[in-house]
Amino acid sequence: MKPRRLGAWLLIVFGVLYFFVPLLGTFEFSLRLLRGVYSVAAYRIVLADPRFAATVTYSTVLALATIVVGVALVVPTAYWIQLRLPRMRPVVEFITLLPLVIPAIVLVFGYLRIYNSSSALPLTGSARTTDLLLMFSYVTLALPYMYRAVDNGLRAIDVRTLTEAAQSLGAGWSTILLRVILPNVRVAVLSGAFLTFAIVIGEFTMASLLDRPAFGPYLQLIGANRAYEPAALSIISFAITWACMGFIQVFGRGAPGQVAGAH
Amino acid sequence: MAEVARPATGPSPAAPPWVSELSWAWVGLVPFFIFALMFLILPTGLLVVGGFQDSQGHFTLRNLLDLFQPTILSSYLISIKVSAASAIGGAVVGFALAYAAITGGLPRWVRPTLMTFSGVASNFAGVPLAFAFLATLGRTGLVTALLVHVFGFNIYSIGFNLLSFAGLTLTYMYFQIPLMVLIMAPAIDGLRREWREASASLGASTWEYWRYIALPVLWPPLLGATLLLFANAFGAVATAYALTGSSLNIVTIVLYAQIRGDVLHNQNLGYALALGMILITGLSNAAYIWLRGRGERWLR
Numbered sequence: 372m373k374p375r376r377l378g379a380w381l382l383i384v385f386g387v388l389y390f391f392v393p394l395l396g397t398f399e400f401s402l403r404l405l406r407g408v409y410s411v412a413a414y415r416i417v418l419a420d421p422r423f424a425a426t427v428t429y430s431t432v433l434a435l436a437t438i439v440v441g442v443a444l445v446v447p448t449a450y451w452i453q454l455r456l457p458r459m460r461p462v463v464e465f466i467t468l469l470p471l472v473i474p475a476i477v478l479v480f481g482y483l484r485i486y487n488s489s490s491a492l493p494l495t496g497s498a499r500t501t502d503l504l505l506m507f508s509y510v511t512l513a514l515p516y517m518y519r520a521v522d523n524g525l526r527a528i529d530v531r532t533l534t535e536a537a538q539s540l541g542a543g544w545s546t547i548l549l550r551v552i553l554p555n556v557r558v559a560v561l562s563g564a565f566l567t568f569a570i571v572i573g574e575f576t577m578a579s580l581l582d583r584p585a586f587g588p589y590l591q592l593i594g595a596n597r598a599y600e601p602a603a604l605s606i607i608s609f610a611i612t613w614a615c616m617g618f619i620q621v622f623g624r625g626a627p628g629q630v631a632g633a634h
Numbered sequence: 635m636a637e638v639a640r641p642a643t644g645p646s647p648a649a650p651p652w653v654s655e656l657s658w659a660w661v662g663l664v665p666f667f668i669f670a671l672m673f674l675i676l677p678t679g680l681l682v683v684g685g686f687q688d689s690q691g692h693f694t695l696r697n698l699l700d701l702f703q704p705t706i707l708s709s710y711l712i713s714i715k716v717s718a719a720s721a722i723g724g725a726v727v728g729f730a731l732a733y734a735a736i737t738g739g740l741p742r743w744v745r746p747t748l749m750t751f752s753g754v755a756s757n758f759a760g761v762p763l764a765f766a767f768l769a770t771l772g773r774t775g776l777v778t779a780l781l782v783h784v785f786g787f788n789i790y791s792i793g794f795n796l797l798s799f800a801g802l803t804l805t806y807m808y809f810q811i812p813l814m815v816l817i818m819a820p821a822i823d824g825l826r827r828e829w830r831e832a833s834a835s836l837g838a839s840t841w842e843y844w845r846y847i848a849l850p851v852l853w854p855p856l857l858g859a860t861l862l863l864f865a866n867a868f869g870a871v872a873t874a875y876a877l878t879g880s881s882l883n884i885v886t887i888v889l890y891a892q893i894r895g896d897v898l899h900n901q902n903l904g905y906a907l908a909l910g911m912i913l914i915t916g917l918s919n920a921a922y923i924w925l926r927g928r929g930e931r932w933l934r
Binding site: 375376378379380382383385386389390392393394395396397399400401444447448451452455456459463466468469470471472473474475476477478479480481482483484485507508510511566569570573574575576580587590591594595601602604605608609612613615616619620 | 659660662663665666669670672673674676677678680681684727730731734735738739740744748750751753754755757758760761762763764765766767768769770771775776777807808811812862865866868869871872875876879886889890893894904905908911912915916919
């Protein structure tokens with residue numbers, strides 16, 4: 372038993388090193404801007420760069436819009452599948468997994484072809500509509516995660532009973548969805564939302580190919596031209612990822628009490 | 635599959651009430667299918683069609699054959715090599731880690747902590763990850779410098795280069811390992827303790843336990859997860875682009891350059907390039923789904 376446990380510990384230590392050493396390396400590198408001393412100068416430069424604030428704001432707004440549209444698309448669909456069309460579940464599940472099969476770069480290539488400025492629906496024709504297209508591409512990217520999360524949440528509650536109870540009290544479909552179903556799956560929706568946020572905030576490929584001023588392309592641009600600032604930006608975006616995952620953990624813990632109310 | 639009670643086969647007079655209800659029920663899925671058509675099916679379908687057309691729109695197989703020209707073929711091959719190496723490496727290490735955390739007799743906090751960190755690390759990809767590895771294993775990176783300092787040993791003098799096959803594989807493994815941990819944990823949970831005890835009481839060695847019990851049960855999810863990691867790495871763009879610029883010609887970077895500026899000087903060849911990628915990730919995902927179905931028979 373003893374050597375077995377030792378081996379397990381060694382593996383965990385290896386995992387910890389693989390996880391932390393690059394972060395440590397990045398952090399150390401980000402402090403090296405001034406010769407000979409450690410300083411936060413790189414962070415200061417990054418935070419003072421107006422493009423930093425602009426791109427982070429752009430990506431944040433886009434992420435929030437993605438979450439709202441994603442939830443509005445996924446919750447009613449998953450609810451309806453559960454309630455009325457369980458036979459369609461395999462088809463819908465298959466479609467929601469497609470973004471994992473088709474690489475993002477291929478999808479955006481397709482968008483550029485189908486929605487180019489001389490097409491029937493020229494979404495890439497102006498900046499605003501390109502933003503819209505980018506948002507929909509992010510909804511697509513997040514679809515597998517959002518659908519999984521919401522579907523798991525809906526399976527944990529008794530959708531049929533809740534719906535019938537609401538209907539017998541005279542509720543319409545919008546009331547049922549917004550005031551009965553959504554509050555009951557809010558933990559699942561939140562975890563899907565934070566995952567979406569983590570995916571969208573630093574996304575590079577789609578934003579870059581649609582030529583929008585998002586945080587991902589900004590990161591890449593700084594990386595190509597500067598030495599220490601990219602490391603500082605990496606640490607910042609890692610902190611954002613951590614925050615998102617942390618929120619999922621925190622809210623996820625409240626889950627059992629939440630959904631138990633439905634039974 | 636939770637089947638909802640439905641009036642099943644039997645004598646059905648005229649049109650039972652649920653028929654009209656069912657036809658109306660379809661309406662609820664219309665927004666989803668419009669979305670899927672607009673942003674998944676049509677864009678991809680159009681590329682696939684474009685891959686089979688010449689510049690005048692006539693059917694041709696020319697583009698697909700042109701994929702076999704040396705430069706494009708080599709970009710596919712290096713993509714496949716990097717994806718396979720990082721998938722296999724990630725699968726081996728990730729499985730070992732998950733197995734150690736779950737069955738290694740470690741304190742209880744190890745497992746949830748590993749899961750949390752895996753969730754974070756598997757999402758820490760793209761441009762920031764490339765910077766992190768440059769700062770760590772680049773020419774002036776922390777680990778490179780430490781090795782020179784402490785051991786007087788420069789990894790770059792023995793031919794290591796972060797901007798190469800080995801470097802890219804090592805970088806990809808940063809998100810591949812945690813992804814493997816997340817996928818395999820439920821399967822490892824399905825390995826019953828009694829199986830091990832029963833085999834031990836019958837005199838089986840650890841090797842025999844793995845050879846005749848654990849691996850036959852685990853191989854479908856193991857292989858399936860490896861294929862998923864493969865597809866995951868194959869479609870990645872940002873990490874490689876930020877790490878190597880265009881010095882390593884993996885297929886996603888060629889496609890990126892093609893979309894930006896038609897470097898192949900043939901739009902339809904670009905579509906064929908995308909078609910080839912869909913075929914490769916599609917096949918490995920299909921195999922994953924098939925294997926997952928097989929694995930679920932035992933791991934319940």
